[in-house]
Amino acid sequence: MDRQSDIIIVGAGASGLTAGIHAARAGAHVLILEHMDKAGKKILATGNGKCNFTNEKQGIAYYHGKNPAFVLPALRCFGVKETLHFFETLGIYPKKKWDGYYYPASGQASSVAQSLLLECSRLNVRIAYNIGIREIKKTATGFSCHTKQGNFASKCCILATGGKAAKKTGSDGSGFLYIEKFGHKLTDIVPALVQLQGKQSFLKEIAGIRADAKVSIYIENEKMAENTGELQLTKFGISGIPTFQVSRHASLALSAGKRVFALLDFLPDVTAKDTLNLLKRRFGHYGAGKNAAQALLGLFADKLNDVLLREAGISASKPANRCTKDELARLAGTVKALRIDVVGTKGFDDAQVSAGGVDTDEVNPTTMESRLVPGLFFAGEVLDVDGMCGGYNLQWAWSSGYVAGTKAALCSQ
Ligand SMILES: Cc1cc2nc3c(=O)[nH]c(=O)nc-3n(C[C@H](O)[C@H](O)[C@H](O)COP(=O)(O)OP(=O)(O)OC[C@H]3O[C@@H](n4cnc5c(N)ncnc54)[C@H](O)[C@@H]3O)c2cc1C
Numbered sequence: 001m002d003r004q005s006d007i008i009i010v011g012a013g014a015s016g017l018t019a020g021i022h023a024a025r026a027g028a029h030v031l032i033l034e035h036m037d038k039a040g041k042k043i044l045a046t047g048n049g050k051c052n053f054t055n056e057k058q059g060i061a062y063y064h065g066k067n068p069a070f071v072l073p074a075l076r077c078f079g080v081k082e083t084l085h086f087f088e089t090l091g092i093y094p095k096k097k098w099d100g101y102y103y104p105a106s107g108q109a110s111s112v113a114q115s116l117l118l119e120c121s122r123l124n125v126r127i128a129y130n131i132g133i134r135e136i137k138k139t140a141t142g143f144s145c146h147t148k149q150g151n152f153a154s155k156c157c158i159l160a161t162g163g164k165a166a167k168k169t170g171s172d173g174s175g176f177l178y179i180e181k182f183g184h185k186l187t188d189i190v191p192a193l194v195q196l197q198g199k200q201s202f203l204k205e206i207a208g209i210r211a212d213a214k215v216s217i218y219i220e221n222e223k224m225a226e227n228t229g230e231l232q233l234t235k236f237g238i239s240g241i242p243t244f245q246v247s248r249h250a251s252l253a254l255s256a257g258k259r260v261f262a263l264l265d266f267l268p269d270v271t272a273k274d275t276l277n278l279l280k281r282r283f284g285h286y287g288a289g290k291n292a293a294q295a296l297l298g299l300f301a302d303k304l305n306d307v308l309l310r311e312a313g314i315s316a317s318k319p320a321n322r323c324t325k326d327e328l329a330r331l332a333g334t335v336k337a338l339r340i341d342v343v344g345t346k347g348f349d350d351a352q353v354s355a356g357g358v359d360t361d362e363v364n365p366t367t368m369e370s371r372l373v374p375g376l377f378f379a380g381e382v383l384d385v386d387g388m389c390g391g392y393n394l395q396w397a398w399s400s401g402y403v404a405g406t407k408a409a410l411c412s413q
Contacts (some may be wrong), residue, residue, distance in 0.1 A: 004153050005152070005155075006154060007028050007029070007154055007155070007412075009023075009158040010032075010136070010157070010178070011159070011161040011162060012034035013380065014040065014397035014401065015382075015403065015404070016034075017039060017116040018397065019114070019125075019402070020405060021123060021125065022409070023408055024120075024123035024409075026406050026409035028409035030123075030125045030126070031125075031126050031273060032120075033129055033145060033152065035132060037130055039116075041169040042110055043109055045166065047107070049108060050107050050109075051104060051112045053094075053394065054084070055101055055392060058079060058395070063386070064248055064388075065187075065356075065360060067384075069077065070360040070385060072365070073366045073402075074399040074402070078155040078403065079399065082150055083395060083399070087104075090119050091111075093106075100390075101391055121405065129219050132148035133146070133147050133174075134146045134148065134357050136157065138376075141299040142375060142412075143376070156375045156409075157376050158368075158379055159179060159377070160344070161200065161351055162175065162381045162382060163189065163380075163386075164191075165194075166348070166352070167190060167348065168349070175307055176357075179378075183361055184370065184372060185358075186359060187356040187357065187359050187384045189355070190252055190264070190354065190388050191345045191347055191350070191351035193245075193247060193249045193386075194230075194246070195237060195345040197237040198236070198237035198238060198342060200339075202307045209232075209303060210230055210232050210240065211266055212228075212229070212230060214226055214228040214265055215231060215242040215265075215266070216263045217219060217260065217262055218261050219258050220253075224246075224249040225249045227241070236346070238340060243262075245389055250262070250345065254343075254345065261342055263340075266335050266338070267305070273285070278392065282295045282320070282326060287319075287321045291317050293305050308335055308338065313327070313330060314328065314331060354386070355386040356386075358379065358382055360385070360389060368403045368404035368407060369407060375411055375412075376409065377404040377411075380400055381393065381397065
């Protein structure tokens, strides 16, 4: 194998492959070093194997990090339109779902990974697998990668080693070690888009229930985030998309030793006043001959009814029309704000992404080049950027990969 290239990319994931393709299209001689035996393993797991690869709704609100505006220049030059065009040229016919989420028409994430690899091969982007990198050094002429398989040299280097989530797909955090050696600062790296663990023992009783609900996250009694959608109750806590969307805030706060709780609203479209009126009707007029649990039948799942009543201090067997105004007010409050004390997350292995990474203050957002080490570029989740659930993390991988690849190609000429 040719040991000298214009650009070495470390990591053959979504951002590394995209960077490689665009660098090669710009005329650079590219080598990708990958420590796994395959490229794009994480792509295969995305969107439950279907790959939600972008979203028609874009904007700063869908991205997080120390400086969310960092994403804007990359999204402006390689946003949804460019992404759809890019993938269409690779053969991926996009299918948009009602909510603006895009998937490949094949319904297979593997077709996205394969089409990127076919394009790499067409452009002669070489990928070396099972590479064990010992050290990456800046030299007088560029970079030198010392690996168990020998040394590789290049004029520029793109680090696209991902975050720390789902390490079985290859992103084990080892890339951060090289980055720190270059003198770059890392922001706190925590699991995001992840299930949250709760303290309440009643969780075991309602495990398996799915309900449309609003999840609000409070940190030290202050509301930080909320999201509505299909909540999944599990024996350890809460899951489902609304939980994922707020989880980064909980995760960061927990890692800083702060107190976190979630309030679950099981009637998110109904005001507090209307919830109370609804319960008064169900327990009063319609409640004749029923007990309290039976008065809730048809509103929520049975097991949830039992828990809501218990948390509101009402016996499930109490005749519905004998429940007092105060009891119904307490029940309405519980329905609108069932409290779960959040004691942890399910961790990096179960997370879809990690929040945190290379401090974006030290990276040029229009080129993805390090402000500390000329010729060193970053792409993807390795940076302190994490997107919401809905195709935003892959969009960031494509956008930052495009910018890093094209700018590194220019830099290496
Ligand atoms: C279960 C799951 C579902 C997801 N679903 C979606 C979805 O539907 N839509 C969406 O937008 N996002 C989704 N994501 C997130 C998305 O997959 C990632 O944000 C994206 O893949 C990040 O791309 P990346 O190139 O930065 O990193 P990765 O895809 O993680 O790639 C990093 C690559 O670098 C390699 N590497 C790491 N360290 C080294 C090293 N030291 N030496 C050599 N190689 C190294 C790794 O093996 C890997 O190949 C999902 C994630 C998971 C885990």
